[in-house]
Amino acid sequence: MHQQHELEDAMRRALQLAGNGPAEGVNPRVGCVILSPAGDILAEGWHRGAGTCHAEVDALAHLDADAARGTTAVVTLEPCNHTGRTGPCALALIEAGVAHVVYAVADPGPHSSGGADRLRAAGVDVTGGVLADEAQAFLADWLVSARLGRPHVTVKWASSLDGRAAAADGSSRWITGPAARQDVHERRAAADAILVGTGTALADDSALTARAADGTLLARQPRPVVVGRRPVPAGAAVHRHPLTPWFLPGHDLTALLHELHGRGIRRVFVEGGPTLASAFVRAGLVDEYLVYLAPTLLGGDRLALGDIGVTGITEQRRLRIGQLLRLGDDLLLVAQPAGAEGPGADQTDHIDQTTRAIPAALNQTN
Structure with a gap:
């Protein structure tokens, strides 16, 4: 199990990655870091705008098959649970074999929320609220828009x-x-x-x-x-x-x-x-x-x-x-x-x- 400071460091990095995404439009800026059981960063990803891979899928795409099994995904926003232009990120994490998902802010969207529950139902350990204040400040405009x-x-x-x-x-x-x-x-x-x-x-x-x-x-x-x-x-x-x-x-x-x-x-x-x-x-x-x-x-x-x-x-x-x-x-x-x-x-x-x-x-x- 990762120490709290390791998760917070990874979340700060995920927030930095999220900043690479477009600040305009209806989609949130989201970043994701994949940690090994030892705490090393294995992959990083971020959402580049509507129609592109979400941050979790972008990070997973940088890993070989089965390389994500047993890892921890640290993501700035609760993984989505709906199918739009892309599939649900919660399902992608489950299928990749990720063992632990850490997120900062819950997804307020009526159609996209519920990812944490889906992950838990599949046996994935889920932790929410890590650096929530920082993530809420970063996502303030999108959170208002979504809610x-x-x-x-x-x-x-x-x-x-x-x-x-x-x-x-x-x-x-x-x-x-x-x-x-x-x-x-x-x-x-x-x-x-x-x-x-x-x-x-x-x-x-x-x-x-x-x-x-x-x-x-x-x-x-x-x-x-x-x-x-x-x-x-x-x-x-x-x-x-x-x-x-x-x-x-x-x-x-x-x-x-x-x-x-x-x-x-x-x-x-x-x-x-x-x-x-x-x-x-x-x-x-x-x-x-x-x-x-x-x-x-x-x-x-x-x-x-x-x-x-x-x-x-x-x-x-x-x-x-x-x-x-x-x-x-x-x-x-x-x-x-x-x-x-x-x-x-x-x-x-x-x-x-x-x-x-x-x-x-x-x-x-x-």
Whole structure:
């Protein structure tokens, strides 16, 4: 039997391997390490995207016949138990003669879960939860997508210390400094799509691209999505984005997210002004908050958030601070809903089913 530290070391390596897989699309990034009874790494594998071998099968393919018998497979996600474009990984491990399977996070998919039970029924020793926190952080966007059938939603805003997103005349460039702005661009690049309302698209005329400090485009770009009914002129900057923008009229945020999920969007970056941000908060559809705070005071009524459905202190939306970062003179708070027990945990206690609709004010300038 392997020591705990050996399994954790192998799991960290499996997480590294998982990072080689594509960050976009509907499939998770998964890594697998095959250990000999003595603890040596015999094979490694990872999932390269839809239609390709899953990580476990990829690792097994590097071994000769019967070489996996009696080994331990360390995999970042519970082996799947369904047949899609490829067969069930649980069955592949059983047929290869793997004696022990270690995984970090259970598969939440209604059609793909159950691999651990199938392995145990076949006499395979199964251990779950090894480096679960690290794996959940790595798979956060996919776990939300798999559990809820919608993309992981990050809402971002920048504000003064007194919570204002703009001065009284509406001007907002620039509240934060260059280090904070560059951090935003790098986080944009990590998303599959960036959402703004039509009011913000018209007022700011942003290209919604992810750029380096010198203004050049980063290698990976988010899909620009403009939400609302007001037409965006053909000459608007968003039309010059490397990816064709999507214009979605949507009234219902849940339906909007399900549509994006159906188009292969797994991580959404909401940067579209107070109206759109407030609508997502009010609907209880935010998985992560990015709040950039500048050491300045603006006063006035240009708040970073508007009505989020809180009428009394007992209805406040409590958050859990995950990170507090210094970016030049500015601060970045990374937070999650306090009621969320992990990626994709449904915040139903905070959701008013009547407030999921995008307000008509979205079409106004934010």
